[in-house]
Amino acid sequence: MDRLKSSARLMIVSDLDHTMVDHHDPENRSILRFNALWEAKYRHDSLLVFSTGRSPTLYKQLRKEKPMLTPDITIMSVGTEITYGNAMVPDEGWVDVLNNKWDKKIVAEEASKFPELTLQSETEQRPHKASFYVKKEKAQEVMKNLSEILIKRGLDVKIIYSGGMDLDILPQGAGKGQALAYLHKRLTAEGKLPQNTLACGDSGNDAELFTIPDVHGVMVKNAQEELLQWHAENAKNNPKIIHADETCAAGIIQAIGYFKLGPNKSPRDLPDFLDSKLDHFDPAYEVVKFYLFLEMWQRAEIENSQHFIDNLKAVSSPSGVFINPFGVEQSLHDVIGKLKDCYGSKKGKQYQVWVDQVFPAQIDSDTWLVKFKKLEQIGEVQQGCYTTAILSSKDVKPSQGLTWVHVHQTWMEGSTGGNNWYL
Ligand code: GLC
Ligand code: MG
DSSP states (O other), X not given: OTTXXXXXXXXXXEOTBTTTBOTTOTTOHHHHHHHHHIIIIITTTOEEEEEOSSOHHHHHHHHHHSOOXXXXXXXXXXXXXXXXXXXXXXXXXHHHHHTTTOOHHHHHHXXXXXXXXXXXXXXXXXXXXXXXXXXXHHHHHHHHHHHHHHHHTTOOEEEEEETTTEEEEEETTOSHHHHHHHHHHHHHHTTOOOSOEEEEEOSGGGGGGGGSTTEEEEEOTTOOHHHHHHHHHHTTTOTTEEEOSSOHHHHHHHHHHHTTOSOOOOGGXXXXXXXXXXXXXXXXXXXXXXXXXXXHHHTTOSOOOHHHHHHHHHTEEEEEEEEOTTSOEEEHHHHHHHGGGGTTTTTTSOXXXXXXXXXEEEEETTEEEEEEEEEEEETTEEEEEEXXXXXXXXXXXXXXXXXXXXXXEEEOTTOOOOSSOXX
């Protein structure tokens, strides 16, 4: 939260499964469109918050499987765990709030008396969350009876049904909506309430997100019955909540446009983006654009034309240097020259490239130092490098684009290298 000096332009608070992440698309098209848009246009002055039902264990697993960006804030276990930054530092203040009228032992004891409830895996049982499976037709009745019993036992809980199968029992003060309200309160105290907040979800545990004041909301096209029903009963006439006609992350992008929250054209949507000309220098955009080129080039989704190689040479310094993640130093022009050999090398294969946490810093009047993570998904395997690039606007016009002067990469944890390495 300390990263931004003032209010975020936009804070996106998104659910993961079936909202940010589409489990039915192995090509991950919509999330990759979102990623490119976020890194090119929002990362530097906005906040990305993931709010998931998953425990830290299952959340980390999902990150390995899908091309997910790194959020600024992670809310896990249905709003019972809030963490900040890459290091995922827990918010201790939030935990205190949740202890009110909560006793996990009593919850477990009473729930065990319901044969309709099946316990979820051990990883999903958290200090302030007890989770079960229950059939749709039994859900309402079980929720009603269990909640009466828990009140009698002196607890104040919230029971939430999601995805037509999951039943979570949480402290009354917990949940995705309460966690968002708490974040808003903290940010307000620091004088940094975001200019706009967009909540995005698909299932029952997301409903609360749409009840927080001054929040725009999008239910993605593929939203679950229980969420649509909640909306019909409670928020039908609220113009700040829409049901998108696009699925998952594409629905989020649609909502950004609908509510006019900022740019909503992903670089991945612009057919001629490689030849597009800007009227100002934009290092984050240049980085996103270059790695999109690298993906499309290797997948042979753009023409095998010398024109692209020539353009790249034109925007890289003849004395420019690339230090690859193996520690080998090469000339930038040599590396670009060798790109010819890898045209189509990933054709027809599952192969995706994206950049994460693109942070440009202007270090003098015509030089930017851009720090980011470059990631690739090759089939089931993800690998990545911390990358630092120096880009210069010396002797060029914005329409020509910035000049790449220096690129340096270092393997990220767990990445040991692919066969061929190209920037
Ligand atoms: C995630 C969690 C699960 C929870 C569900 C709905 O799938 O892993 O424990 O019940 O979200 O909130
Ligand atoms: Mg979901």
